[in-house]
Amino acid sequence: MKSFPNPHSVTELLDDEVFQRWMKERRREDRWFWEEWLQVYPEKRDLYEQAVAAFLLIEGKEDNLTDDDVALKADQILASIPDESFDNIKPLLGWTWVRWVAAAIVIGLATWYQFLPKPQEVTLTSRSEEKALEEGKWTLVNNTSQQPMVVLLPDNSSVVLSQGSRVRFRKVISKTKREVFLQGEGFFEVAKDAQKPFFVYTNSLTTKVLGTSFQVRSFEGETVALVKVKSGKVAVTSVAAPNKPTFLTEHQELSIVTKTNEVIQKTSDNVAENPAAIVNQQFTYEFAPVSEIFSQLQEAYHLPIQYDHEKLRSCTFTGQLNDVPFLEKIRLICLTIEATYEVVDDKVIIHSQGCN
Amino acid sequence: MTSQIQDQVLWKSYREGDKQALGIIVERYYRTLRRYGLKFMIDEAAVEDCIQDLFLQLWQNRLQINDTCSVKHYLLKSLRSHIIQFLRIEKHFTHQEPDWDTALPKEIDAETLLIQEEVALFQINELKRQLDTLPAREREALYLKYYENLSVAEIAETMNVNRQSVSNFLQKALTKLRSRWLVAPLYWLICLFL
Numbered sequence: 001m002k003s004f005p006n007p008h009s010v011t012e013l014l015d016d017e018v019f020q021r022w023m024k025e026r027r028r029e030d031r032w033f034w035e036e037w038l039q040v041y042p043e044k045r046d047l048y049e050q051a052v053a054a055f056l057l058i059e060g061k062e063d064n065l066t067d068d069d070v071a072l073k074a075d076q077i078l079a080s081i082p083d084e085s086f087d088n089i090k091p092l093l094g095w096t097w098v099r100w101v102a103a104a105i106v107i108g109l110a111t112w113y114q115f116l117p118k119p120q121e122v123t124l125t126s127r128s129e130e131k132a133l134e135e136g137k138w139t140l141v142n143n144t145s146q147q148p149m150v151v152l153l154p155d156n157s158s159v160v161l162s163q164g165s166r167v168r169f170r171k172v173i174s175k176t177k178r179e180v181f182l183q184g185e186g187f188f189e190v191a192k193d194a195q196k197p198f199f200v201y202t203n204s205l206t207t208k209v210l211g212t213s214f215q216v217r218s219f220e221g222e223t224v225a226l227v228k229v230k231s232g233k234v235a236v237t238s239v240a241a242p243n244k245p246t247f248l249t250e251h252q253e254l255s256i257v258t259k260t261n262e263v264i265q266k267t268s269d270n271v272a273e274n275p276a277a278i279v280n281q282q283f284t285y286e287f288a289p290v291s292e293i294f295s296q297l298q299e300a301y302h303l304p305i306q307y308d309h310e311k312l313r314s315c316t317f318t319g320q321l322n323d324v325p326f327l328e329k330i331r332l333i334c335l336t337i338e339a340t341y342e343v344v345d346d347k348v349i350i351h352s353q354g355c356n
Numbered sequence: 357m358t359s360q361i362q363d364q365v366l367w368k369s370y371r372e373g374d375k376q377a378l379g380i381i382v383e384r385y386y387r388t389l390r391r392y393g394l395k396f397m398i399d400e401a402a403v404e405d406c407i408q409d410l411f412l413q414l415w416q417n418r419l420q421i422n423d424t425c426s427v428k429h430y431l432l433k434s435l436r437s438h439i440i441q442f443l444r445i446e447k448h449f450t451h452q453e454p455d456w457d458t459a460l461p462k463e464i465d466a467e468t469l470l471i472q473e474e475v476a477l478f479q480i481n482e483l484k485r486q487l488d489t490l491p492a493r494e495r496e497a498l499y500l501k502y503y504e505n506l507s508v509a510e511i512a513e514t515m516n517v518n519r520q521s522v523s524n525f526l527q528k529a530l531t532k533l534r535s536r537w538l539v540a541p542l543y544w545l546i547c548l549f550l
Contacts, residue, residue, distance in 0.1 A: 010534070011530055020502070049475060049479065052471050053476050053479035053480045054502070055502065055503075056480055057458075059461070060457060060459055060499075061460065061461060063387060065387055070383055070387060071383060074383040076408070077407070077412075078375060078378070080408060080412060081378075081412055174401065175399075176442075239416040242417065
């Protein structure tokens with residue numbers, strides 16, 4: 001003999017797990033069960049109908065996802081999870097490495113032209129990334145060269161990616177936000193778009209901004225992860241405490257000791273230590289010759305800018321370009337000197353009729 | 357319940373770094389999470405982004421995450437906090453409580469559900485009028501209780517209020533709905549005699 005629920009009220013029936021499963025899954029065997037139940041308790045038909053009506057009401061609008069849709073979504077989520085080990089990055093420890101970066105930038109100045117890596121030469125290291133890339137949704141840029149390189153993001157933001165670092169981002173920006181996964185070190189200049197916050201994810205911390213410039217450093221194998229803000233305001237959350245953001249503004253930095261999750265916040269004072277680093281550079285000009293600005297930008301972003309020296313001889317620019325991305329800097333200068341620009345094969349070409 | 361045991365096993369494997377285990381959890385609860393997320397009246401893309409964020413964070417934090425007696429409850433609770441954060445930041449949301457959708461299903465398969473369509477439609481519309489007058493948090497409590505089958509304690513934790521409040525929400529909501537349940541059979545009787 002089957003045991004039938006014998007509810008005395010609508011809520012009792014609504015509370016019944018067998019009833020809930022029937023309403024949610026509508027299996028055939030459950031239908032037989034309730035058909036029988038209605039025969040055993042014909043006087044409870046009203047109660048049953050009321051419970052069904054209440055359930056449908058509480059459940060609300062139907063969901064039209066197929067099993068395939070769900071499987072696809074699950075795949076996409078897995079593909080967006082960064083992989084644990086990036087085996088082509090050697091862990092380099094502590095502050096010696098920072099000096100090495102400074103040295104690399106100086107060396108880079110002399111040799112940047114020959115070694116500029118092409119973003120297409122992408123190294124794949126993991127299956128899920130390969131899968132995501134195959135679907136053509138993500139771009140992965142791996143800086144295996146000996147110097148920083150500039151990566152232009154689809155929203156016109158830019159990242160100066162240090163050597164041995166990599167970033168991954170969507171080819172088409174999502175409707176609600178911009179996301180970059182970083183392994184290593186990058187200096188970000190984010191195009192302003194208050195509708196789409198910009199997130200930088202690393203293994204130990206997440207940085208969220210609306211439009212600003214800042215540096216993030218989180219190498220696998222290093223004990224400290226760092227965020228340093230050049231302009232604007234950002235929110236940093238450690239992976240250990242995702243609901244407690246720390247807000248940083250201009251010239252502030254935050255480091256997290258990855259083992260203990262200890263958070264250290266301070267005003268950055270090491271401008272003198274590493275003046276060549278882009279995070280410490282100023283892009284403020286007063287009647288500065290455009291050619292000088294271009295050479296500063298070339299050096300800072302490691303991207304050649306080609307222009308007619310003769311024609312730009314008398315062009316000058318006044319203004320500050322501190323918290324705008326690389327291409328936006330170029331665009332603003334071009335706007336002032338009535339020139340146009342294009343990006344071709346990892347260099348920027350300026351077309352100008354000259355200034356009078 | 358067997359699926360409960362499997363949940364625990366998957367949860368343990370995922371915390372030990374098994375990405376596939378997390379994948380199965382995603383597949384198992386994607387619908388549940390999406391349905392719940394959409395109730396807060398935000399668009400599909402935003403709900404899906406919140407779900408993705410939730411799992412990304414779960415993976416990143418896996419070493420700090422504890423065992424849980426209900427994976428479903430844990431996920432619903434986390435999704436809610438992601439959605440509240442989304443509303444705060446993107447929609448400059450300042451109210452104390454988020455909205456809650458009461459849109460009805462488009463079609464009711466009365467035959468499968470063993471009910472009389474006319475009566476059911478009448479009842480549902482009567483009940484909906486009552487539901488629309490309830491505050492969003494009472495509607496949400498009803499949903500978590502009777503659709504997701506969470507306990508009062510779990511609902512309290514999910515909605516970030518104390519247990520007594522949840523009991524009050526449910527009681528008030530049910531009292532209002534009950535007043536309609538009593539009306540419906542009368543309608544049915546009238547129909548019979550006409």
